[in-house]
Amino acid sequence: MYAFIEGEVCEKLNGSLVLLASGVGWQLNCSNNTLQAAPPVGEKMRCYTYLSVREDAMELFGFATREEKEMFLQLTSVSGIGPKTALGVLGAMPLRDLNLAILLGDVNALSRAPGIGKKTAQRIALELKDKISQADVSAAAAPSQGAAAPSLSSDAVTEAIEALIALGYSSTEARNAISQIKDQTDKPEELIRLALRAMAGF
Structure with missing residues (x-):
């Protein structure tokens, strides 16, 4: 029903934000991550929203991204x-x-x-x-940034790098991680798993 609400941050409460938009104060249930990402009171913020409707309550949830x-x-x-x-x-x-x-x-x-x-x-x-x-994997449609590395040119390696970038890692982080384990398997899913483990210190 509501894709997002953009307005002025009026209050930061325990587990919720209040945004003033179009003369209405919207109380949004939020995670700690969204609360931390919220700007100071008085500044504008866009929150992506989800409306939960139950028999006994209607609650609006807000997300920074x-x-x-x-x-x-x-x-x-x-x-x-x-x-x-x-x-x-x-x-x-x-x-x-x-x-x-x-x-x-x-x-x-x-x-x-x-x-x-x-x-x-x-x-x-x-x-x-x-x-x-x-x-x-499917969301990794955007081309990777930076110069291409000739040694990381196979389809499996490229797919793994794109998946890591889609997950939030930088192009450099993804390429460095894959370069360390690329000789261990030729399957994209295994390359992703091994690279994630390496970056997590496993």
Whole structure:
């Protein structure tokens, strides 16, 4: 119903923001990441929004980026994960780290989020792993920045680098990581997994 709301930051509360737009103060439930990304009170901000409608309540959720909103929707598609729990997961770590934890099936990292036990963390990793992987690879349509490296020219390597860039890494980070492990496999998915592990220090 609402794609986004753009207005002046009036209040920063515990778990929510108030934006003044068109004479209306909109209270948006937000993750810690969005609260940290919000500018000081009195400055303008755009929040991407999601309206949750239940029999007993209507709640508006706000996100600093489209990517965070998309992850929120992915999380709420998991059985047993409601909007408030999804916000807790989003606020427990940077979005890039959350993507990484899901891709690697890092149950320990996921279970550090408030309200998330081991079984729920396993369910998140199981249900979202393929969705995140496919989205990352298919979204990597933009050409990589910087000069191309001749030694990283195979289709599998190129696909892996583009996927890492789509995940949020810089072109340099992606190329450096892939260059370290590119001889270990010729499968894009394995290259991505190995590069993510290398960058995570595993």
